[in-house]
Every structure is written in structure tokens, then in C-alpha cells.
Amino acid sequence: MPNHKNRDIWSVITIAILILYAIILIFPLFTILKESVVGGESGQFSLEYFAKFFSKKYYYGTLFNSLKVTLSVTILSAIIAIPLAYIMTTVKIKGSGFLQGLIVISMMSPPFIGAYSWILLLGRNGAITNFLKDTFNITTPDIYGFTGIVLVLTLQLTPLIFLYLMGALKSIDNSLLEAAESMGCVGYKKIIKIVVPLLIPTLLSGALLVFMRALADFGTPMLIGEGYKTIPVLIFNEFISEMGGDDAFAAAISVIVIILALTVFLIQKYVSNRKAFSMNSLNPIQAKKEKGWKNFWAHFYVYLYVALAFLPQLYVMYTAFLKTSGRIFVKGYSLDSFKMAYERGGDAIANTFMIGFSALALVILLAILIAYVTVRRRNSMTNLLDIIAMIPYIVPGSVLGIALLLSFNKPPILLSGTAFIMIIAFVIRRLPYTIRSSAANVLQISPSIEEASMSLGASNFKTFFKITLPMMLPGVISGAILSWVTIISELSTSILLYTARTKTMTVAIYSEVIRGNYGTAAALSTILSVVTIVSLIIFFKLTGKKDVSI
Structure with missing residues (x-):
């Protein structure tokens, strides 16, 4: 009897998440399809x-x-x-x-x-x-x-x-x-x-x-x-x-x-x-120390790419500390650009963290549940959930933004202009990162551990919270930090959904660049880059990894 109840609980959770996806993803995509094939004046299929x-x-x-x-x-x-x-x-x-x-x-x-x-x-x-x-x-x-x-x-x-x-x-x-x-x-x-x-x-x-x-x-x-x-x-x-x-x-x-x-x-x-x-690597490739020209060209190629990829960001950080006269950089250094960034973009910085953390909390909760049911409770419903959760990989941010605005711009669900519509967009787009890393951890947990817990009298649900969830946490943390980094750097969706009250750092940076306020843009970019770097350092420290798995 307990097992039957627990199975029902996981079925209810699966159905609830499917309904949620139907409302915040499938319905908006259907709306955008419907809007595209209805004639403007006639209102008929066209x-x-x-x-x-x-x-x-x-x-x-x-x-x-x-x-x-x-x-x-x-x-x-x-x-x-x-x-x-x-x-x-x-x-x-x-x-x-x-x-x-x-x-x-x-x-x-x-x-x-x-x-x-x-x-x-x-x-x-x-x-x-x-x-x-x-x-x-x-x-x-x-x-x-x-x-x-x-x-x-x-x-x-x-x-x-x-x-x-x-x-x-x-x-x-x-x-x-x-x-x-x-x-x-x-x-x-x-x-x-x-x-x-x-x-x-x-x-x-x-x-x-x-x-x-x-x-x-x-x-x-x-x-x-x-x-x-x-x-x-x-x-x-x-x-x-x-x-x-x-x-x-x-x-x-x-x-x-x-x-x-x-x-x-x-x-x-x-x-x-x-x-x-x-492939099974019984004798994995080992990095060897090369000599002569081979060593020189190997180092030259790697260092050249890293320089081209990263040094432009360093230059932006450098310009953030230059003195400005109006919109023009002048000789000397100061923190005026950061002062201006706080005055003009202080709300954007606060919004980035408020909206970002709210989205991240939902990402973590949904990812834990989706990862578990799609790995441990395999059936037609969880397979469908697995497919739906990965749809955002092929839906561009601007398309999702339009779909959400067209779907939720009037009662009974009026969300346009609110922070909540941005949170929904971020959750949909960035949830797959945490789902994948969490699911990978669930796959590594032997079912026999959970079976041993239940044989000692623990319910299925209690086993999940006491045994499985703690073992899932490394994967959850890993994916959550990557989701967080991509949430705070999101522009294509934010630029469509934001209002003056919900502007984020990426939108603020973009706006300042368009206006030619390069000092302010550089200061905001530096703040965003520092947050990204700190987040990745935390990722490497908590996971013990030296690279990021996608």
C-alpha cells in the first residue's frame, strides 16, 4: 500500500509539471502558431x-x-x-x-x-x-x-x-x-x-x-x-x-x-x-611534454586563441576605470563610470539579482523533480516530460519572448510588464542545464541504495529526501550555477519583456552602448563579468571540476 501511494505521488508530480509546461511553454508556442496563420482583417485561416x-x-x-x-x-x-x-x-x-x-x-x-x-x-x-x-x-x-x-x-x-x-x-x-x-x-x-x-x-x-x-x-x-x-x-x-x-x-x-x-x-x-x-578507454590519452617547434606552435595556438577570446573583455574592464568627459574617454583614471553606472543602472543591478535568484529557485526545484521522475520513474508521461523540457534548446529567446507576450497580455492571465513573465522566460530557457546535470547524477546512484532504504521501512518519498536528494546535490549545484550564469547574461528574451521597472543589467548595458555612454556600459559590463567569474569560481570549488560539462 505505501508503495502504491508513493507511486501516485510521483504520478501527481509528473502530471502537475506537465500541466505547468502546457501553460507556460506549449500554450505560448501554439498561440504564436495560431497568430501567424490568422488573416488580419478576415480573422480566417490565411x-x-x-x-x-x-x-x-x-x-x-x-x-x-x-x-x-x-x-x-x-x-x-x-x-x-x-x-x-x-x-x-x-x-x-x-x-x-x-x-x-x-x-x-x-x-x-x-x-x-x-x-x-x-x-x-x-x-x-x-x-x-x-x-x-x-x-x-x-x-x-x-x-x-x-x-x-x-x-x-x-x-x-x-x-x-x-x-x-x-x-x-x-x-x-x-x-x-x-x-x-x-x-x-x-x-x-x-x-x-x-x-x-x-x-x-x-x-x-x-x-x-x-x-x-x-x-x-x-x-x-x-x-x-x-x-x-x-x-x-x-x-x-x-x-x-x-x-x-x-x-x-x-x-x-x-x-x-x-x-x-x-x-x-x-x-x-x-x-x-x-x-x-x-568507446572504452582502457589506455586514455595522456598529455605529453613536447620539445622544439611542435611545443612552440602548440603553445602559440592555444595562447593566441585565449588572447583573442578573453583580452577584449579585459579591455572593457580597463575602459571602465578611465576618466570620461561626457561620453568621451579622456586621459587619467577614476571611478566615475561606476558611480554613473550605480546612479543610472542601480535598479537594473538589483533587478538582475532579484529576478535571477527567483528564477534560479524555481529552476532548482523543477530540475530536481524532473530529473528524478525521468530517470527513476520511466513511463510514457515522464518520457513526454523529458522531451518537452528540452524544447527550449531549439526555440530562440526572441521567439519565446514574443510567444509569452502574445499569450499573457490580457486577463485572465495578465503577466506582460511584470517581473514574473521574465522569471518564467528565464526558467524555461535555462532549466535544461540543471536538468541534465541532475539527471546525470541520478543515473550514477545505484537503485540498490534506495531499495535498501525501503527494505528498512522507509517510504519511497522519505527515501528520496533522505537518501537520493543529498546524493543528487552535486549535480544540482553544478547545473544551477551554470543556469545562473546564463540567466544573468540573457538579452534576447529580456529586451522584449522588460519594462522600466524590470530592466536587467544586460538590457542596461545594451541601452548605454546604443546611446554612446561607453563608460557607463563598460562599468556595468565589468560588474556583470565579475559576477560571472565569481559564480564560475564557486562552481569549480564546489564541484572540484577543472572544466564545465555541457
Whole structure:
């Protein structure tokens, strides 16, 4: 009888979470689909908005622009990440642990801060631009447009593939590489013919994540793209227009983006399943100390990437301490920018922590329950829950923001303009991080431990709280910190949902950059970067890890 009651409790929990997802995710997505196929004047089923999109190059050109950017970023990230991961795995690099930490930090900061930093360095009045022109009379290439977007996103997203590959390389048996070398397959031939084929499933998983992030990014093309418009920028402009936005047209564009993302996701899954295989590393790859040119080029490649990825952020932090005269940086140092940041963005800082911690609390609660029922209580309902919980991976932030606004902008559920709608958005988008890490921990807990507890008279529910939950905590903490870091750096959803009372730091930074208040923007960016770094240090200390698992 007790077991039956406990099973009922977990079934009730599963049903309750499914209902919650139906309200805050499925219903908004259905609303955006409905809005896209209902004619404006007739109110009848119509594809006029899709016809409008594909009839004008101004509109469908943004789709090609986004595809051009995402494919370029994905390919370049893979090209950079493969040798980077291979070198870091096989060669002893001085300060490798510290360098990996910098790589992770560069990945976790908002992409638009990278765009802002490159404008400060290579913009029309950038530090490097002026130095090269004044000293060597060299004119640097234009950083704006397609080139700048690809540069920023490639440096920002390469660590995603790098982290995936680092984990996969640890599972390759070194005897395979030794056998290849004994047959004369050395150097880059060994990487191309042996290593890369073994990494293809993992490479595709990392590439998918890069593709989705690049496709959904709003801040980078908005800041550095100038006339080069991408789909997220078009959606934003159509939804929030000074001339009066067209909600239905923005919804139709959003549906096109979801279809594109879903298609890429399914293709990746199909190819990955075809290429999937298992590896057992009895003789794992060990990093060796190299000598001569090989050692030099290995260090040069790693250090160059880390410098390009992280130093722009350091420059932003440096400019935060420069004196300003109005909007212009002048000689000397001061804390005026931080004072101005507090005066102009103090509420944004408070909102970031208030909204962020509220979302994080819900993320932790839901992740614990979802991870447990999807691993330990496998049935048709929990399998459905597992699938629904991962949908946010393929729904861009701007699309989710529009879906929530269209769904909850009138009674009986009026949430638009409140902090609660932002909390919901953050929970939906960042919950998968904590679910995955928590589920991984549940899988490592032997069911026999729980069975032993129940054989001693403990109920199933009591066993969960007394035995299973404490053992899940490392995974929960790990995922929660990563969720927290991505929550505070969120822009694409926040920019649509915020009001003057709910503005966050990322929105404040973006607003200050647009207005040309670079000192204030740099100070707010520095505060956000410091919070990110401290959060990741806590992550490494609590988990004992030297890298981040995605």
C-alpha cells in the first residue's frame, strides 16, 4: 500500500509539471502558431504573412543572412576547436587549467559584450584602429557587418565545441593513435583520418549548440551588424516598431525560425544516430611534454586563441576605470563610470539579482523533480516530460519572448510588464542545464541504495529526501550555477519583456552602448563579468571540476 501511494505521488508530480509546461511553454508556442496563420482583417485561416515574408527580399534576405552567419560561425568554430581540444588533451600546456578557466569565462559572458569590446578595439575610433593608423598609417578592415558578427560569435561559441571535444577525447583509447603512428599516420594526417572520425558524433552535438546559439543571438548583430540584418533583429523590429509593430507578422517569422531550427535539430539527430558508437578507454590519452617547434606552435595556438577570446573583455574592464568627459574617454583614471553606472543602472543591478535568484529557485526545484521522475520513474508521461523540457534548446529567446507576450497580455492571465513573465522566460530557457546535470547524477546512484532504504521501512518519498536528494546535490549545484550564469547574461528574451521597472543589467548595458555612454556600459559590463567569474569560481570549488560539462 505505501508503495502504491508513493507511486501516485510521483504520478501527481509528473502530471502537475506537465500541466505547468502546457501553460507556460506549449500554450505560448501554439498561440504564436495560431497568430501567424490568422488573416488580419478576415480573422480566417490565411498564409498571407508567410507570403509577405517570402515575397520581399528585404524580409527573406534576413533568413539567408542568418543562415550565412550561423553556418560560417559553426564551421569556423569547429575548425578552431578541433586542434585546440586535441592540443590541450595531448600536449602539456603551461597553465592549462588556468587557460581552460579563461576559455569557459569567455564563453559564459554575453556575446554582445564581445561585440561592444571589439567596437572599442577595432571600431572606426577603436584603440587598435587608431594605433595602427597613427603609428604605421595602416587602415584596418571594417569590423562592422557580416565580418564583425562572425568574428564575435566564433570567438564566443568555439568553447562550446571545445568542451564537448575535450570530454570525447578523454574516452579515446591511446592504443588507436599509437597503432596509426606505427603505420606512418602522424601529424595532421592522424588528426584528420583517425581522431576526427571518432569525434564526429560529439562534434555534431557541439556544432548543433553553436548553430542554435548563433541563430538566436540578437545583441551581436544589433550592435555590430549595422545594415546586416539577421532574423532575430527583424523579429524584434517587426514586433516593437516605432511605426506600430505587426504582431502577426512577427509571429509568422518566429514560426519560420522554429521550423528551421527543428529541421537542423532533426538532421543532426539522424546523422548522429547513424554515426553513433561506444568507446572504452582502457589506455586514455595522456598529455605529453613536447620539445622544439611542435611545443612552440602548440603553445602559440592555444595562447593566441585565449588572447583573442578573453583580452577584449579585459579591455572593457580597463575602459571602465578611465576618466570620461561626457561620453568621451579622456586621459587619467577614476571611478566615475561606476558611480554613473550605480546612479543610472542601480535598479537594473538589483533587478538582475532579484529576478535571477527567483528564477534560479524555481529552476532548482523543477530540475530536481524532473530529473528524478525521468530517470527513476520511466513511463510514457515522464518520457513526454523529458522531451518537452528540452524544447527550449531549439526555440530562440526572441521567439519565446514574443510567444509569452502574445499569450499573457490580457486577463485572465495578465503577466506582460511584470517581473514574473521574465522569471518564467528565464526558467524555461535555462532549466535544461540543471536538468541534465541532475539527471546525470541520478543515473550514477545505484537503485540498490534506495531499495535498501525501503527494505528498512522507509517510504519511497522519505527515501528520496533522505537518501537520493543529498546524493543528487552535486549535480544540482553544478547545473544551477551554470543556469545562473546564463540567466544573468540573457538579452534576447529580456529586451522584449522588460519594462522600466524590470530592466536587467544586460538590457542596461545594451541601452548605454546604443546611446554612446561607453563608460557607463563598460562599468556595468565589468560588474556583470565579475559576477560571472565569481559564480564560475564557486562552481569549480564546489564541484572540484577543472572544466564545465555541457
